[in-house]
Each structure stands twice: as C-alpha cells, then as structure tokens.
Amino acid sequence: MRSVADNSEVGGKDGKTLASERLREAVIRGEVAPGQRLVEAELVERFRVTRSSVRAAIDELVAEGLFERVHHRGARVRTVSLAQAVEILECRKVLEGLIAAKAARRVSVTDAKRLRAYADELTAAVRDGEPLRYSSLNHEMHAALREIAGQSTAAELIGRLNAQIVRHQFQLSLRPGRPQVSLGEHLAVVEAVIAGDAPAAERAMRDHLDSVIAALDSSG
Amino acid sequence: MRSVADNSEVGGKDGKTLASERLREAVIRGEVAPGQRLVEAELVERFRVTRSSVRAAIDELVAEGLFERVHHRGARVRTVSLAQAVEILECRKVLEGLIAAKAARRVSVTDAKRLRAYADELTAAVRDGEPLRYSSLNHEMHAALREIAGQSTAAELIGRLNAQIVRHQFQLSLRPGRPQVSLGEHLAVVEAVIAGDAPAAERAMRDHLDSVIAALDSSG
DNA sequence: ACCAGGGTGATTGTCGCCAAAAACGTTGGC
DNA sequence: GCCAACGTTTTTGGCGACAATCACCCTGGT
Numbered sequence: 001m002r003s004v005a006d007n008s009e010v011g012g013k014d015g016k017t018l019a020s021e022r023l024r025e026a027v028i029r030g031e032v033a034p035g036q037r038l039v040e041a042e043l044v045e046r047f048r049v050t051r052s053s054v055r056a057a058i059d060e061l062v063a064e065g066l067f068e069r070v071h072h073r074g075a076r077v078r079t080v081s082l083a084q085a086v087e088i089l090e091c092r093k094v095l096e097g098l099i100a101a102k103a104a105r106r107v108s109v110t111d112a113k114r115l116r117a118y119a120d121e122l123t124a125a126v127r128d129g130e131p132l133r134y135s136s137l138n139h140e141m142h143a144a145l146r147e148i149a150g151q152s153t154a155a156e157l158i159g160r161l162n163a164q165i166v167r168h169q170f171q172l173s174l175r176p177g178r179p180q181v182s183l184g185e186h187l188a189v190v191e192a193v194i195a196g197d198a199p200a201a202e203r204a205m206r207d208h209l210d211s212v213i214a215a216l217d218s219s220g
Numbered sequence: 221m222r223s224v225a226d227n228s229e230v231g232g233k234d235g236k237t238l239a240s241e242r243l244r245e246a247v248i249r250g251e252v253a254p255g256q257r258l259v260e261a262e263l264v265e266r267f268r269v270t271r272s273s274v275r276a277a278i279d280e281l282v283a284e285g286l287f288e289r290v291h292h293r294g295a296r297v298r299t300v301s302l303a304q305a306v307e308i309l310e311c312r313k314v315l316e317g318l319i320a321a322k323a324a325r326r327v328s329v330t331d332a333k334r335l336r337a338y339a340d341e342l343t344a345a346v347r348d349g350e351p352l353r354y355s356s357l358n359h360e361m362h363a364a365l366r367e368i369a370g371q372s373t374a375a376e377l378i379g380r381l382n383a384q385i386v387r388h389q390f391q392l393s394l395r396p397g398r399p400q401v402s403l404g405e406h407l408a409v410v411e412a413v414i415a416g417d418a419p420a421a422e423r424a425m426r427d428h429l430d431s432v433i434a435a436l437d438s439s440g
Numbered sequence: 441a442c443c444a445g446g447g448t449g450a451t452t453g454t455c456g457c458c459a460a461a462a463a464c465g466t467t468g469g470c
Numbered sequence: 471g472c473c474a475a476c477g478t479t480t481t482t483g484g485c486g487a488c489a490a491t492c493a494c495c496c497t498g499g500t
Contacts, residue, residue, distance in 0.1 A: 015484090039451070052484060055453090056279065063283035072452055072491045087373040090322075094314035102310075153307040157377060235454085259481070272454060275483090292461050292482060 015053030020060045022047050027066055027077060028166050034079040038067070065164050078164070085168045086213055088161050093209035095154045095161075096142070100189055100205035102149035104198040111148045112194045118144065119190045126183045134183075135173040141186065145193070172216055185211055235273030240280045242267050247286055247297060248386050254299040258287070285384050298384070305388045306433055308381050313429035315374045315381075316362070320409055320425035322369035324418040331368045332414045338364065339410045346403045354403075355393040361406065365413070392436055405431055 013021075023043070026032050043054045058075045061067045068078045080088070107115075118141040125134040146155040162169070172178060185208035192201035233241075243263070246252050263274045278295045281287045288298045300308070327335075338361040345354040366375040382389070392398060405428035412421035 041451075050485065052486095059276065059279055060283060063280060073493095074452065084373065087371055090318060090371065091315065091374050091377060094318045095311065098310060098314045151307055151310065153304065153381075154311050157311060161373075261481075270455065272456095293463095294482065 015047075015049035016056040016060075019043070019047050019049050019053045020057035023057050023061055024066070024163070027061070028163060030167065030170075032077050034077045034167065036077055038075045038077070040074070064160055080164055080168070082168075082216070085165050085216060088165050089209060089213045089216065092158055092161050093206050093213070095158050096145075096209060097202040097206045098154050099146055099149045099151060099158070100193060100201040101198040102151050103145050104193045104196050104201040106150060107148055107193055107196060111144075114144060115141070115148075115190045115194055119187055122183055122186055126179045131174060131179055134179045135170075138173075138182070138186070141190075145189075148193075168216060172212070172219065175215070175219065178215060181211065182208070235269035236276040236280075239263070239267050239269045239273045240277035243277050243281055244286070244383070247281070248383060250387065250390070252297050254297045254387065256297055258295045258297070260294070284380055300384055300388070302388075302436070305385045305436060308385050309429060309433045309436065312378055312381050313426050313433070315378050316365075316429060317422040317426045318374050319366055319369040319371060319378070320413060321418040321422040322371050323365050324413045324416050324421040326370060327368055327413055327416060331364075334364060335361070335368075335410045335414055339407055342403055342406055346399050351394060351399055354399045355390075358393075358402070358406070361410075365409075368413075388436060392432070392439065395435070395439065398435065401431065402428070 032038070038058065040051055040054050040058075044051050047054070058067060058069070062069050062075065066078060067075045069075050103111075118137060122134060122137050122141065125131075125137055146158065149155070185204065188204040189201060189208060192204050252258070258278065260271055260274050260278075264271050267274070278287060278289070282289050282295065286298060287295045289295050323331075338357060342354060342357050342361065345351075345357055366378070369375070405424065408424040409421060409428060412424050
C-alpha cells in the first residue's frame with residue numbers, strides 16, 4: 001500500500017514518521033510561529049502525505065508537549081510562558097546534573113580527549129566572537145556528555161524538554177556577553193568530568209543551569 | 221456524533237479519552253501482563269468504543285512509554301528491564317529532590333500540618349504492620365509534596381516515569397522489612413521540608429530514592 | 441451606523457471499508 | 471512420525487467519505 005504521492009524515494013519511512021520529523025524540524029527551526037494555527041490540509045500538500053499521517057504526527061507532537069489541541073479547533077504551537085520555561089529549566093538542571101555525575105563516573109580516556117577538544121573549540125569560538133558556532137558546539141558537547149553518561153532515559157527527557165523552549169534558548173544565546181559567562185561554567189563542567197569527580201561535575205552543571213535560569217529571568 | 225454504544229452516561233469524555241484512561245488504569249492495576257499482546261477488537265468491545273478511539277489511545281500510551289508497537293504486530297505492554305528501572309529511578313531521584321527542595325521553600329503552616337499528619341499516619345501504618353496502607357499513604361504524601369512544590373512540569377514527568385515501573389515498585393513495597401527502613405527516610409524528608417531547609421530536604425529525598433534503588437538492585 | 445441572527449464555507453473528528461501482513465491450522469511429502 | 475509448504479483466518483494499517491462543529495460574512499432590523 002503506497003501513499004498517493006509515493007514518498008518512498010525519501011527513505012524507508014512511513015508517512016507518519018516523515019510527517020512528525022518534518023513538523024518537529026519546522027517547529028525547532030521556528031518556521032511556524034507560536035500560537036499559529038496548523039491546518040491539516042495545508043500540511044498534507046506540504047509534506048505530500050495523507051491526512052491520517054499528518055493527524056498521527058500532530059498527536060505525537062501534542063504528546064511531546066510541542067503542540068496543543070483544542071476540540072474542533074485544531075492544533076496550535078504551544079506557547080510556553082516564562083514561568084513554564086523556568087520550570088522546564090529547573091528540571092533540566094537536575095537531570096543534566098545527573099548526566100554530568102554519571103559521565104564523570106564512566107569517563108574513559110578517549111571520552112576525555114573528546115571533551116577537551118570541545119573545551120578548546122568553545123574557547124576559540126568565544127575568542128573569535130562567533131555566537132552561532134558557540135551555540136552549536138554547546139549543544140554538541142551536551143550531547144557528548146549524555147552519550148558518555150549512558151543514561152538514555154534522562155537523555156530522552158532532556159531532549160523532550162529542550163524542544164519545548166528552543167525559542168527562549170535561542171533568544172538567550174544571542175545576548176551579548178552571554179557566551180563569555182557561559183564559557184567558564186562549561187569549562188568547569190568539563191574539567192570536573194575529566195577529573196572523574198562526580199559531585200563536582202554535578203555541582204558545576206547545576207551552577208551552569210542556574211546561571212541560564214537567572215539570565216532568562218532577567219531578560220523577562 | 222455519538223459512539224455506537226453511546227457512552228455519554230460515563231461523563232463528557234470522548235471515546236479516545238475514555239479508552240486511554242481505562243487502558244492506563246488496566247496497566248497500572250496489572251490487569252494486563254507485560255509482553256501480553258493487545259488485540260484491538262477485544263478492547264473495542266471491552267470499552268464499548270470505536271476502533272479509532274482504541275487506536276488513538278494506544279498511540280497515546282506508546283508515547284508515554286507504557287506500550288510498544290511493532291509494525292503489523294500490534295501493541296504490547298512494554299517490559300522494562302531492571303537496568304531501565306534503575307535509570308528511571310535515578311531520574312525520579314533528582315526530580316523528586318527538586319520537588320522536595322521547592323516544597324521546603326514554599327511550605328505554609330497548613331501544608332506543614334498536612335505533612336505532619338501524613339508522617340503520623342505512616343508511622344502508625346508501620347507500627348500496625350499494614351504494608352498496603354503504608355504504600356497508599358506513601359503515594360499520597362509524595363503527591364502532597366508535589367502539590368506544595370508547585371512544579372507541575374516536574375510533577376508530570378515523575379508521574380509518567382512512575383507509571384512505567386509500577387510493577388517493580390509494587391513488588392518492592394511488599395518486601396518484609398522494607399516499610400521500616402523506608403519510614404525513617406520519609407520522616408527525614410518531612411522534617412526537613414517543614415523546617416524549610418531546602419538543601420536538607422533535597423538530600424533526604426535523594427537518600428530515600430538511593431535506598432529504593434539499592435533495594436531494587438539487590439532484589440534482582 | 442451598529443448589532444443580532446442566520447446561512448455558508450472551511451476545517452476537524454469519526455466511522456466503515458479494504459488491502460497487506462502475520463498467526464494459525466492443515467495437508468502433503470519424505 | 472516429523473517437517474515443510476501452502477491456504478485460511480485473524481488482525482493490523484491506511485484511506486476515503488461523511489457528519490459535526492466552528493469561523494466568517496452577509497443581510498435585515500432597530
């Protein structure tokens with residue numbers, strides 16, 4: 001059984017998977033404004049999938065907290081308030097703390113090298129004044145930490161939480177002076193993890209997230 | 221538009237909501253064995269809803285991590301390994317720690333009274349050797365703590381995580397001697413929260429969860 | 441000129457049908 | 471007597487169509 005437009009050239013994915021990936025991507029890249037109404041028929045011809053797939057994809061993203069549904073009024077991009085963003089960051093704070101602690105306990109020599117490389121690149125990005133590169137490296141390093149920690153449950157929760165506040169995060173990363181203060185915190189985390197000091201790593205990571213929360217709070 | 225059997229007497233819920241609630245309940249109460257295959261038609265006549273509703277409900281529970289789907293082989297209750305249960309409890313540990321800390325910062329006099337009452341009832345349940353009553357009070361007290369903390373994001377995450385390991389938790393709560401060691405930990409949490417000592421509350425809660433993890437680990 | 445009411449178009453939610461795939465039972469061969 | 475291959479049955483996945491609801495506009499009355 002094939003979809004109308006036969007999207008098998010895209011890969012082995014079925015319509016639902018394709019649609020949910022494209023939708024998630026669109027939200028994260030900010031192609032759909034928060035509060036904007038999503039018309040199913042529009043997405044159908046945009047993604048070239050059936051309406052069933054679009055519908056299933058929306059359901060999935062509603063479950064992830066990215067969209068919200070109102071009965072007979074369709075789905076809209078969920079707008080997350082500042083207070084909610086803070087709540088989410090508080091959860092991330094303790095979960096990332098867990099990740100950092102476990103990473104410190106499991107870190108290998110190759111892991112340490114990789115982390116050191118990230119630390120150097122982050123420093124270079126700040127020195128050269130490249131906020132976008134810094135932000136991207138930042139995410140990569142956090143991902144590396146999650147990988148080292150080997151805590152897939154926490155990693156998945158963090159990923160889900162992060163997706164809900166990409167807008168706030170992005171806005172924050174562009175604030176002048178922000179990378180400078182963030183860099184030191186990141187380096188502290190990396191050092192503690194490499195040293196295998198789990199409590200210090202957790203503390204450093206939580207301090208970092210506290211700093212992010214404070215910055216977001218003040219930005220209003 | 222009404223469902224075939226018209227289940228409006230149940231309440232204003234639509235078929236999907238009804239089905240997902242009943243399904244969740246069935247999983248938590250252990251009415252469906254882990255790994256057991258779920259036949260959609262069976263659930264249709266069991267809940268008196270349409271197949272679309274059953275299907276949507278299953279999707280929802282898959283997103284929550286309670287079920288897993290295999291293509292063309294339907295949905296089965298997800299079996300969570302011991303290692304996964306430990307991961308989940310580690311996440312709960314830090315999240316409940318956050319809850320405890322925030323509760324300590326926000327606790328009011330009425331809240332304190334309520335917590336004190338729970339502490340007394342828990343002590344009584346242990347003294348009288350009523351493990352079921354203890355377990356039930358335990359959950360109620362944790363819920364009260366979540367309410368006091370006012371961190372709905374963390375509360376929701378904890379609820380979702382908990383649902384995935386109800387089986388392990390239940391098995392654990394029946395172990396002889398378990399309530400005795402658990403009680404002291406709970407009382408420590410309550411005391412710290414009432415005292416408004418956030419760091420102590422977080423520490424006490426994390427110690428408690430560490431104890432749960434250790435107990436589960438040893439039980440195999 | 442403005443508000444109320446009704447009607448029309450657009451959009452979502454639900455249901456039934458059909459095809460694909462897997463589980464099952466049966467039969468034939470070795 | 472046992473295993474394999476085939477056909478049947480059961481179950482899932484997907485698609486189209488219909489019904490219900492909402493948003494918008496248009497008209498008529500005050």
